[in-house]
Amino acid sequence: MVATSTKNTSAGTSSKIEASGGAATAKVVPELKRLNARSVVLSTLLGTQPPRMPAQRLVRVGELFGIREGTIRTALTRMVQSGDLHTDERSWYSLSEDLQARQRRQSSSVVGQSELWNGSWTVAVVTTEESSPRDRSALRNQLRLLRFAEQRPGVWVRPDNLGVEWRVLVNTHLGASCFLYSATPGGRDLDLVDNLWDLESWSRTARALRKEMATMLAGLRASEVELLRPGFVISAAVLRHLQRDPLLPVELLDRRWEGRSLRRDYQVFDELYRQLLATW
Template sequence: MARIADGFIRHRVRLALRSPAGQALCSGPPMKNEDPPDLRPLTARSVVLSTLLGAHPPHLKARHLVRAGELFGISEGTVRVALSRMVAAGDLGQTGDGSYRLGERLRERQARQDASRSPVTRAWDGSWQVAIVTAERRPAAERAAFREAMAALRMAEIREGVWMRPDNLVREGPAGEGGIPHPAIAAGQCTFLRAVPEGDPAALAASLWDLPAWAERARALRARFDAASSVTDRFTLAAAILRHLLTDPLLPPGLLPGDWPGAELRHRYDLFEEEFGALFRDHL
């Protein structure tokens, strides 16, 4: 049993046992209805999804996912129904040993989440990545997929069909035009280049991203996470933190407002992730 628990710890499942202040978590009442609507309710699907998104590699035995659900008062039957529905929807796949694994789309999401938590950057030389849409008229679904891909690249649209960002990110994957790795859907619709804009780069960044709004939301999530005392509340808030980190533009420090909260928000999520191992081990 201890071996299974230790293995699960290495999977780095994202929950927590204690708050940053060190107080023990309890199974007290969940957050009240006046909480912001973007804090999504806890369901069997969300527990399964968050657990697998936190596993490296992203596959776990059904019994482990059932035990994860039990930590939040979700019955085995409810978890197994959710697993069946997620397999039918293509979100999960099954292996011969009774494990469930993330589907391709969700593995891509896991990669984006990992990158948002531990971004790899390089010294910024003042140049920007620019993507210019050169494709002909496209169907709505293709345009939507393209915009999603550009958001994943942390690029912002300065005008219709022109996207850009500071060239400070080290990206994985095959390089496209200009040595910039990018999804196939972006490569098929854009010409990529590098440029050095005239004028104040911080002002340009501020016109492309609503940095004060992002920082305000990050600080609110951080404060609510620090104040949360139940596992359920912290799980819900940690999921919201991770979604918010996916929208961090990851700009060079010189282009950010003072006291940017990105690093502190990542630290909160790291605490949440690290301490779940003890809680799960006790539950096995």
């Protein structure tokens, strides 16, 4: 379990995380339209439960993006060789264990579940001084995946409101490289949040994504197959964006926070999209 202590934590001088990834929606969505064969395969399997599919079905999805069958099959072979995918004698492909973990994180982001907050924060202080640039980058990525924000170099924090499973993951993935403890900020929690996360940027992108989904609902209900490609793109964009939601306690969020609305709209959109895809 996380070691508990009492420590004042001020806003300090941190680099605010743009929860949207630093890109406006106008740039995020077109960027995803340039999906290559590997990205199409990966996005398809990450969005499938269970994450396995026959090669021919993946080839058909590739056709939505004008990707030739040979290109998809080459990508499948290379992804098996790199360990990203597993295959069997029937030419069914499934995600590796690492990518299944990524899928679980994605599914958890869609739900966006948290627990009641008691006002404490979890602090992770990096203790591995002698490590390679690759190891340091991997650690920073792991901290972000666990929804920490860097308050100052080597000091990462977040409210402790994500439950027992999250705490187990924190100890499992960070215990060997970070000193972990609970703390209560000496200043205002809202000031600390404002210093660490660009919540307005996240909400702005979420509103744009909601608008994009809303424009497709009538067509999806009418089974317009030409919406499969743009629907795939928007779905991928929403899933990526939800994984950047810091999942803060409601006490630290503005009433206009778009997290719940984006999840609600995506649930409707995703159900309609899957119904259309199943008939294609």
